[in-house]
Amino acid sequence: MAGESDTLTCKNLPNLFSSFVDTFVDFSVSGLFLPPSPSNSDPNTPLPTFNPSPDRLIAVGDIHGDFEKCKESLLLSGIIDATGNWSGGSSTVVQIGDVLDRGSDEIKILYFLERLKRQADKSGGKIITMNGNHEIMNIDGDFRFITADSLKEFSNWAFWYNVGNSMKALFSGNVDLPKDPFRGVPVEFKGIRKEFHEGFRARIAALQPNGPLSTRFLANNVTVLVMGESVFVHGGLLANHVNYGLERINKEVRDWINGVRGDLWRDIGRGRNSVVWLRRFSHELAESCDCEALEHVLTTIPGAKRMIMGHTIQGKGINGACEGKAIRIDVGMSKGCINGLPEVLEIAKNSEARVLTANPAYQDSDGARVVRIGGRAGLGVLLEDDRRKQFQVKA
Template sequence: MDCAAVPSLISDFVNTFVDFSVSGGIFLPPEPESVKNSTGPLRTVFPQPVRLVAVGDIHGDLPKAKTALRLAGLIGADDRWSGATATVVQVGDIFDRGGDEIKLLYFFERLRREAAKAGGTVITMNGNHEIMNVDADFRFVARQGVKEFEDWGFWQCVGNGMKRMCLGIGSDLVFRDLLDGVPDEIPGIPPEFLNGIRARIAALRPNGLISSRFLSKNLTVVVVGDSVFAHGGLLEKHVVYGLERLNEEVRDWIRGLSEEVKNRLVRGSDSVVWLRSFSNKLVKDGDCSILEHVLETIPGARRMIMGHTIQEDGISSACGGRAIRIDVGMSKLCGDRFPEVLEIDEKSELKVLTSNPLYIKRQYDAIQKEGLGSLVPDQRPRQVEVNA
């Protein structure tokens, strides 16, 4: 072994040790060379897969996330990828409400790498809560979430200390001062939460250790086959702006490569991650016309799939099946409802997979509800109960 490589090996060992400590015991497999340190354009359009699974808002609840993925057979009893060549899209809002935010980031990163090796694809997206946290807007952070980041900050400091003790490890292998630029005191934050909030700012600010490592891989809009995904929804102005351009500008902001990202993209009630026009319980006819026009401007698009707004009766549709709403409020601290996922096969047929034991009654009731019977022409979504 070349002795010159020893410092780098020690640094890698320390990084793995810290990752294991903060992730709940996850060892990440090697990252595919094709995505390692990638600075090229984010892929925005994917072909129709043999099997596509869409997962709604998770909000810091790792057990519910695992239940949702098991419904679709995407993970096994060992929590490892078992979805073969399937594509899964998680529409954002991993952050806030719960206490498993960092663990979820590592969990989905491991699945992303395992899926890629098996020929599958895992796509994670930015929701409004990801954007809020990069903006240091912590209004919806749970106490457990503050504690998780406090622990993360502790282990990062331990790792840096271990590296500094080893002769030959240069400053390039030691993370910069974790709290550099973070205020020592923050008005309105009680002393018992200060360390956790400061660590959260350090981790999630643009070019933060977590934002640059994990969130910069998220898409803000993605087209998979004939389905368009956005956390809140898309308007014509977003399509005209350019979907790939939108993804790249949000990514560059998260990486700290640009000082700001345009408000109309990710902030405000009509932005991509905040829009509710197509996910409200009652969608106006005018909004359905807008949605139809938007889909017509995206080649091959038949439907828009979104999260953001809790559907109290489970996954639902509107506008004749052109709007599919998949936020079912599954997180224990944000609805605590039964997990459900949407499955789309290679023929573009849709099916809801649910853990709700009352699915039979819901299937009967669905016949009475606008949209649910027309996710695709002449077909109702089949409610399938799955034990997970």
Template sequence: MEMDSSNLTCRDLPPILSSFVDAFVDFSVSGLFFPNPNPNPSAPPATRLPAPGRLVAIGDLHGDLPKTLQALSLAGLIDPSTNRWTGSATVAVQVGDVLDRGGDELRLLYLLHHLKLQAAADGGALHTIHGNHEIMNVSGNFRYATAAGVDEFRRWALWYRAGLAMKRLCPGVEIPPDPFKGIPKSFPGVKKEFWEGIRARLAALRPDGPIANRFLAGNQTVLLVGDSVFVHGGLLQNHIQYGLEKINEEVRDWVTGLNGRISPVFVRSRDSVVWLRRFSEGWNCDCRQLEGVLELIPGAKRMVMGHTIQEEGINGVCEDRAIRIDVGLSKGCTDGLPEVLEINGGGELRILTSNPLYDRQHKRRRVVEEEKKGLALLVPDSRMEVEVKA
């Protein structure tokens, strides 16, 4: 029996109205439509996942949507004409630092969330892990936020508040807690033109904030997929001894507001899992220490890291036991050419790149120092195969 629309009242509308408003706000902020904007939250991914047939790793994105789309397309994960998932059963891991240094932070969070849903429906998966910049922003440290990034959150706040106002028009609609409650309206030492954006950023990203809860709470801090362990900065023996599952749980509880306002110690110090550079900086890596760390993780053969920009592109040291994949692709960093790492089921490693300076025959990077010198600097070789794409 069809319902007579003339008899509809607010009593009949709460679930429909709430879903409509959420979808309206999402589309207004991101240009993406989520048929079910706020599904029941699924359990966070396990810390250890089985090896897929194809595994792809993507480095730091830092608020650059166009370059991110290039990297995703290079990896064969999206159709560049529609930005829809085309990776089928591929499992992809993005190693953190989606936030800061650019003006597309929210649009990137929405895009990655959208692709996660599509990948899961297609038998694949997209996992994002925490970088130091996610931890900084949840902590309220915005020193690397750009004016464009702050303004993006200001605009988010306008739509979010419009959604709250729409829900309040109909009694019975569940109204979420006001994320702006308790946040100051002025920020001495900050230009007044940025106050609204800073306030919105705090509201959205603080522990239990709507953006933190929706897009960051499901991140792991350390993730083992097959024989590859993914971490933004790096791992030391004390991290393994403390427990990777425990680190993931404590960070997740903090992001969701269950563990106070101060970030857990293992994501806070210089030698923490999101800040460590011991295995990603320079060519004199302590391979013996790295080997000792990997030996403590059953089945792990390599550590895949972001965090430290590799101006020569993705590379491996210690016989490719340490793989560094942050190519500084964001215009807010070094505007590097996108590259991604592919790990096939048999353990074969490949760099997917569009860099025309990559010498396919010798599998070594040619970095031209200065045109007038006409010289090329060849960096140390690795065993990784290379595929150069136009």
């Protein structure tokens, strides 16, 4: 007669097998084994919109499907070691969005960042990922900036995802199979070469609202983040966005990605004045930035002294405008953009900031391009002096 423990094991067998299949599929897709999820990961927990300043904060700009540049950016600040594992201790990393599009390693980067999140959690550190306009576009079915190689990556994901579900079906009746994300997705697409149809279909299935990859990797991204004195947003914030509510924006984007909300407020994800598309504070020419509007926005967010943005490529590297109140960190690092050399922004708790760069023409002995507290906003204004000299900071 079987004992109670044997009976319990038998009852758990389908779920254990399902977990094994998920691990098998993850590895087949990404080549990575993911550590267990944090025990406190509750999908109903409000997203972390307002946070205190960490002792050390690293801000990473747009990645756009370039896995090697992603790793190089994190290596610059010691966040990962040479093997690609977390080595950042209690540091906090903010990736400001636009992992998707223009490159061929989008899914690989999503898995990589997820693994680092779990490793960081065990070390007292944190990785916070954000939604950019390209995440919003893909969930919305706008694939203008995809590549042929990325479609191959999604086709590969679809193959292993279906293999996993077929394996789980062996326990039909005992394992809850996910809803088929391919149901209702067209098989052919007019105007698209036939060899790409499979990849298009897989991409739609994966990233649509309530899709397997969108809910898993993008739904819990924040769209707006306040970290001490710094406001992070992909494009920018205007007064009407703050009045609408920053926590409300994060909640509505998550609900939309999870398929429990029909559509987004236009000023979050569509149009040039939306949260993820705005460029009024990120023009490469500092004098073209709307400093008056930025100052007004910052005064409406308690404790905010600066806005840190991606979205607009800064050919001269990470820089500031509006007396350091606007910090622009998209350096176009992806080969699908301008193939820029990676740079990251580092902020200490006392607001001392520096830019860590892969460009040897700018590096000092510590691998930094800027080391300065100055300026009322805590960062000063980063000004280009000479292509072969360090940037100077106007206090």
